[in-house]
Amino acid sequence: MTASSPAATPRITPRVTLNVTLANFLRGDYARGFFARIAAQALAVIILIEAIFLAEHFTWVFRDAVRHEADLSGIALVLACTSTEIFDLALAIAVLMAAYLALLRMRESQELLVLFASGLGPYQLGAMVVIVALAGQMVGTIGSGVVDPLSRYAQRSILFSSELRSLKKGVAKNEFYYFPSYVAYAMDHVTGGAPPPPAPGAVPVIDASRDAKLATDRTLFVYQQIGPHTSRVVTAAQARLDGPDRSGKIELNLSDFTSHTFADAHPMASENGAARTGLVKCSTCMDSLTDGPRIAMKVRDMSQLMMVDQLLPFTARSSNTDEQTVFEQLFVPDYQTPQSRAAQMQLLAERFSRSLLSFLAPLIALLGVGLTNRLTNWFALPLSCLALMSANLLCEWVITTGAPVSVAGALLPVLLLYGAVAVIVFNLIVWRHNDVVRPQLGRS
Numbered sequence: 383m384t385a386s387s388p389a390a391t392p393r394i395t396p397r398v399t400l401n402v403t404l405a406n407f408l409r410g411d412y413a414r415g416f417f418a419r420i421a422a423q424a425l426a427v428i429i430l431i432e433a434i435f436l437a438e439h440f441t442w443v444f445r446d447a448v449r450h451e452a453d454l455s456g457i458a459l460v461l462a463c464t465s466t467e468i469f470d471l472a473l474a475i476a477v478l479m480a481a482y483l484a485l486l487r488m489r490e491s492q493e494l495l496v497l498f499a500s501g502l503g504p505y506q507l508g509a510m511v512v513i514v515a516l517a518g519q520m521v522g523t524i525g526s527g528v529v530d531p532l533s534r535y536a537q538r539s540i541l542f543s544s545e546l547r548s549l550k551k552g553v554a555k556n557e558f559y560y561f562p563s564y565v566a567y568a569m570d571h572v573t574g575g576a577p578p579p580p581a582p583g584a585v586p587v588i589d590a591s592r593d594a595k596l597a598t599d600r601t602l603f604v605y606q607q608i609g610p611h612t613s614r615v616v617t618a619a620q621a622r623l624d625g626p627d628r629s630g631k632i633e634l635n636l637s638d639f640t641s642h643t644f645a646d647a648h649p650m651a652s653e654n655g656a657a658r659t660g661l662v663k664c665s666t667c668m669d670s671l672t673d674g675p676r677i678a679m680k681v682r683d684m685s686q687l688m689m690v691d692q693l694l695p696f697t698a699r700s701s702n703t704d705e706q707t708v709f710e711q712l713f714v715p716d717y718q719t720p721q722s723r724a725a726q727m728q729l730l731a732e733r734f735s736r737s738l739l740s741f742l743a744p745l746i747a748l749l750g751v752g753l754t755n756r757l758t759n760w761f762a763l764p765l766s767c768l769a770l771m772s773a774n775l776l777c778e779w780v781i782t783t784g785a786p787v788s789v790a791g792a793l794l795p796v797l798l799l800y801g802a803v804a805v806i807v808f809n810l811i812v813w814r815h816n817d818v819v820r821p822q823l824g825r826s
Contacts, residue, residue, distance in 0.1 A: 403502060404502065404505055404506065404509055407502070407506050407509075408509060408510070408513070413510060416484060416488075416510055417510075417513070417514070419480075419484050420477070420480045420481055420484050420514055421480075422480075423476075423479070423480035423483060423484070424473070424476040424477050424479075424480040425476070426476075427472070427475065427476035427479050427480065428469070428472045428473060428476045431468065431472040431475065431476070432465050432468070432469070432472060435465065435467075435468045435472075436461060436464065436465060439464060440461065443457070443460055443461050443464055444457060444461075446460075446541070447460050447541065447544070450541040450542075450544050450545040450548075451544050451545055451547070451548030452540065452541060452544035453544065456540050456541075456543075456544045459536070459540050460537050460540055460541065463533040463534070463536050463537045463540075464533075464537070465533075466525065466529050466530040466533040466534075467530065467533075469525045469526065469529070469530065470522045470525055470526040470530075470733070470736040470737065470739070470740070471736060471739070471774070473518060473521060473522050473525065473740050474518070474522065474736065474739040474740045474742075474743045474770060474774075475743075475767060475770070477514065477518040477740055477743040477744060477747075478743035478744070478746060478747045478750075478766060478767060478770055479747075479763065479767070481511070481514055481743065481744040481747035481748070482747040482750050482751060482763055482766060485747060485748060485751045486751050486754060489751060489818065489819065489820075489821055489822075490821045490822075490823055491821075492821060494507065494818070494819045495819055495820070495821075498819050503819070504815075511744045511745065511748055512744075514744045515740070515741045515742070515743070515744045515745065516741065518740035518741060518743060518744070519737050519738065519740050519741040521740070522736060522737040522739070522740035523708065523733070523734075523737040526708075526733045526736055526737065527707060527708030527709075527733050527737070528707050528708065528709075531699075531704065531705045531706055531707050532705075532707070534702075534704050534705050535699045535702075535705045538696070538705075539696075542696050564604055564605070564606050565604070565605040565606075566602065566604050566605075602617065602618045602619070604616040604617070604618070608643070612643065613643070614641065614642065614643045615641070615642045616639055616640070616641045616642075617639065617640050618637060618638060618639040618640075619637055619638035619639075700714070703716070703722065703725045703726050703729055704729070706726065706729075708730065708733055708734075711726055711727075711729065711730040711733075712730070712789060720787070723787055724785055724786070724787055727786040727787055727788065727789070727791065727792040728781055728782070728785065728786065728792070730789070730792050730793070731781045731786055731792035731793065731795075731796050732778065732781060734792070734793055734796050734797075735774065735777040735778065735781065735796045735800070736774070738796065738797075738800040739770065739773065739774050739800075741800075742770065742773065742800060742803060742804060742807070743770060745804060745807045745808065745811070746766050746769055746770050746807055747766060748811055748818065749766070749807050749810050749811050749814070750762050750763060750765070750766035751818055752810075752811060752814035752815070752817045752818040753765075753814065753817070754822070754823070755817070755822040755823070756822065756823055759823060773799075773800070773803050776799065777796055777799050777800070780795055780796070780799060781795070781796065
């Protein structure tokens with residue numbers, strides 16, 4: 383009777399052992415503390431950069447919000463939505479600074495020496511740096527490709543709602559209001575005036591006031607250009623907007639109004655100061671009454687049913703390139719005009735570039751730690767930030783020069799450029815790997 387042979391034990395390769403040890407290390411308290419420290423420091427830097435950015439842009443945001451008659455809550459919301467415009471660049475700088483400080487602290491406290499002495503130091507350190515880089519790229523892509531477009535759309539929605547609400551309350555005196563086909567001005571009462579001279583073959587004056595002698599005694603002045611040298615002026619004592627309803631229709635009510643059509647050799651300038659030339663779209667002119675909106679006139683009052691877009695245009699989010707998300711830019715090509723397609727692809731390339739900037743930041747931080755000693759301690763971090771921003775400027779120059787019109791043409795040059803920069807940084811890190819591990823700021 384022979385003894386049974388012992389059961390064969392599974393063979394464990396060194397690669398499996400390395401993967402298990404590395405996975406256990408990344409799930410341990412030390413790695414979690416490293417990631418938490420970088421996240422906290424990066425958040426503090428982002429808050430500081432955003433505060434400086436908002437303080438610099440507060441005047442412009444406040445001026446634009448006041449021009450749209452926004453209240454304090456609307457101004458605060460618009461200011462908060464503006465913060466996403468610089469989030470991607472702030473994230474890249476914050477990740478670089480946080481990773482640099484955390485890695486420098488690990489080197490000077492001889493933690494990196496312990497890791498490398500265990501035989502797994504390069505793998506452990508490289509895995510932590512790559513995880514930070516991938517997390518930074520993911521957050522940057524979501525911030526610049528999803529959150530920022532939606533924030534820009536939210537700004538426009540807030541300003542639109544504020545302006546529509548202010549119009550429903552009434553117009554302010556001595557202030558011009560510019561609409562696509564109208565210019566309105568609220569003025570004090572004028573007495574003893576005379577109507578302007580009529581144009582040849584013009585429509586007769588429509589006077590719904592109680593007394594024709596008081597036709598120029600009005601508070602609301604509405605100017606409308608209906609031809610290259612023909613304009614119409616409507617004056618009214620009172621005006622009110624009702625609506626909008628669910629379909630976007632509003633009703634304009636005028637009381638004690640007069641309407642004059644006259645020759646106008648010098649049309650009124652638009653809001654940006656440019657002269658109005660050519661025929662302006664007019665849904666209430668005589669040549670478009672058959673297709674225009676319903677107009678009801680009473681003895682003293684006039685009510686007109688119109689759409690909100692006739693007073694305050696509000697285009698769809700997908701029609702504005704800056705408000706398109708990165709998924710819409712990838713899968714919904716904008717072929718309206720060659721210029722719009724080029725702008726869409728250029729913005730896609732810029733967003734992809736700034737997301738890769740957050741991926742490159744921890745690698746440059748690790749190189750900056752290797753170049754930091756007692757002589758370069760004061761300017762190693764600023765030079766690292768300068769190198770990161772130089773890569774961003776170089777990539778933007780490539781994008782602007784190339785003018786991509788396809789997804790591949792937009793993403794491939796950016797990927798190749800950042801890949802070349804990453805290879806150069808990695809080789810420099812390998813060249814300076816002794817300085818990355820050995821403490822150099824202590825007294826000898």
